[in-house]
Amino acid sequence: MSTLAYDGTAMLGRQLRRMRNNPGLLIITQTMPVSMLLFFGYVFGSALAVPGAAYRSFLVPGLLVATAAGGVMTGMFQSAQDVHRGVTDRFRTLPMSRAAVPVGQAAADLLVTAAGTVPFLLVGLAVGWRVEGSVLDAAGAVALLLLFRFSCVWIGIHLGLLTRNEEAAGQLGGATFLLPLLSSAYIPTDGLPGGLRTVAEWNPISAVATALRDLFGNAPVPEEAAWPVAHPVAGSLAWCAVLLAVFVPLAVRRYAHGKR
Template sequence: MSALALEATALVGRNLRRIRHAPAITVMTQTMPIALLLFFGYVLGDALAVPGDAYRSFLVPGLLVATAAGGLMTGMFQAAQDTHRGVTDRFRTLPVGRAAVPLGQAVADLLVCAVGTVPLVLAGFATGWRIEGTALEALGAFGLLLLFRSAATWAGILLGLVSKSEEAAGQLGSVTFVLPLLSNAYLPTDGMPGWLRTVAEWNPVSAVATAVRALFGNAPVPSGAAWPVAHPVAGSLLWSLGLIAVLAPLAVRRYGRR
């Protein structure tokens, strides 16, 4: 095993212990989708164009993607805490590869997300949601969710490293809740005004949500949509891999700067 892998593995353990001792943000980002499932699915579901069980089948994949997008918030908070409490500076004095620290944080967050997705999936089953696609398609859907979570986490790590303070990171983190709202995670984009529909369909969340719904067999790919939504699997892969390819090196470079 390479030195970078050993160092990153040790730092994954450090980040998992930190999350265990300070779980507030992680718990919030994991339990909020369940609360939204109950609220949107039962309180508002019958008032929407896709009522009842059909809407909950539409909603659960969107909430899974919203949970994956929560990596933006957790990555930002954790990186900002380490940066402004002097932890990052102490890591820089150690003989550790500069990619190991942000990589350890990203991998730990991915593991927590994988485990934290289970309660939402079980809640979805309890409310009538079912996976209608094949087992291979379902595995592909969960794989896309984890890939998108990784992209969101790297974005959060970079923003946390460049943040001016923990308070600034907290204020910016609250804005991340808007991303799923400006997408098709909760509602179809068909009824949106033209300009808003364009914004929503070019939102990465929309491509991933559409791909996950299609792979789970919960909803067909909409016609007449923007390219990432009309080709959701390819759009999801391009968005996620493109963001990781750009943001991960920038985060590592920023970490290496004193």
Template sequence: MSTLLYEGGAVLTRQLQKARHAPALLVLTQTMPVTMLLFFGYVFGSALAMPGSGYRAFLVPGLLAATAANGLMASLFTAAQDAHRGVTDRFRTLPMSRAAVPLGQTGADLVTTGAALVPLMLVGLAMGWRIETGPAGALGALGVLLLFRFATAWVGTYLGLLSGSEEAAGRLGGVTFLLPMLSSAYLPTEGLPGWLRTVAEWNPISAVATAVRELCGNPVGGAGAGAAPGAAWPTAHPVAGALLWSALLLLVFVPLATRRFARGTGG
């Protein structure tokens, strides 16, 4: 285990150095969630039943959850780029654990995500969002977000290795961009048609967004508190749902990504 952590740490350092030499991409990942918060908060907020600061208090946790879910897209592109340019094959020739490379890549993504959440939370606070439950609630929400980001990063790593090319990753990334739209990240689900509400409430992003709202003491549904009547289990029990979704994704995709890396892109 210590060897795996050491080798994974070396890959993590490599990924962070790579990110440092691509400042434009780093700035984009930092500013995009803030831009979406400003747009949705002030444009959509004026047209909803939860206007102004009420909607923004609902929106900020949703955008935090969407940012966590973006680990899928970010890791997908990173893994596909390394595979397409031969970096993955060079890693495979080294005498190191097959789990070390995906572990280092997902760990580096987790570090950059932690930094990306800071400006989003600061802007949210400036717009009227508040953490009503104190430090314990804030730490709990942060833990849920980072765990979910780590889980989705493994999903993205597997899909990136599976795609094997940047072009295929780009097409697949366009599909994953829609996932937050089919959740409660931006809007309450109780007003959706029956089948669409079911899809949205079983979306893992909905469980994470609702868990963050609950842990921070923010509005959860259109009524302002608590899950809406008839909500699906992950939405009615959001913290447990978010943790179970994250555990399930890790249980499935950690071994899948590790085996795929060991086989190589042509396997």
């Protein structure tokens, strides 16, 4: 087994134990999407008309992607916490791969997200959402969702290593709640003013949300939209590739060199 694989597996175990020892945060992150689904679905569902789809069928994929985008906040807080408490400096003194710690953190988050997606989907089914596409397409939607979450966590890891303070990271991470609001996660973008619609359609969340709706068979792909939304699967994969290509090297380099 390579050094990165061996050390990364050790850091994966450490991160999972860390999450287990902080059940409050885990419960909040897992129950918040369900609460939002019930709130938006029943409070706003009757007031919003979505052409071609019931609002809850439109909402479930959007909330899945909005939750995945929350990986920015989670990754940022956890990495900043390790730096602030001196854990990262202690890891740097050990004879281990410099990529092992961020890789372990991202992998652990991916496993927890995959497990947390199951109860969310079950609640979605309970409130009327249905998978109207093929099983293969639905599996592709879940895989795409997890890839996007993995990409977002790397953004958070890099930003957390930059802030180096868990309080600052928590405050900055709160701003990530604005990202889904500037996308098609909750409402269609075709009714937005021109400039705001352009921003929303080039938001990666819009591409991934549209791709999930298409793969689940919940809503058609908009015919007139920016390229990532008009070609949502290709656009989502392109966004994930760009985010990983940029932030994985940045996060690993930042971790390896610390303040330098």
